[in-house]
Amino acid sequence: MKKEFLGANSRFKTPPSESLINGAFAYELEASKYLYQGLSFADLAHVAALKKEA
Known part of the structure; x- marks a missing residue:
């Protein structure tokens, strides 16, 4: 994953590790067809909460 992914105002200073991408993210993507x-x-709830705080 490229460092540009983080964006100018990101709270993250480094991209996720390869083990996180290959483990947790892959598992979440596989399960997402059931949890879509x-x-x-x-x-949507997260976006609404962010909007409320803005």
């Missing part, structure tokens, strides 16, 4: 609707609602 719930994950979408969670993402």
Whole structure:
């Protein structure tokens, strides 16, 4: 993953490790086909909370 991924205002200083990408992210992506609707609602709730705080 390229460092540019982090963006100018990112709170992260380094990209995720290869082991995290290959482990946790891969597992989440595989499970997402079963969790798609719930994950979408969670993402929408997160955006609504961010908007409320702005």
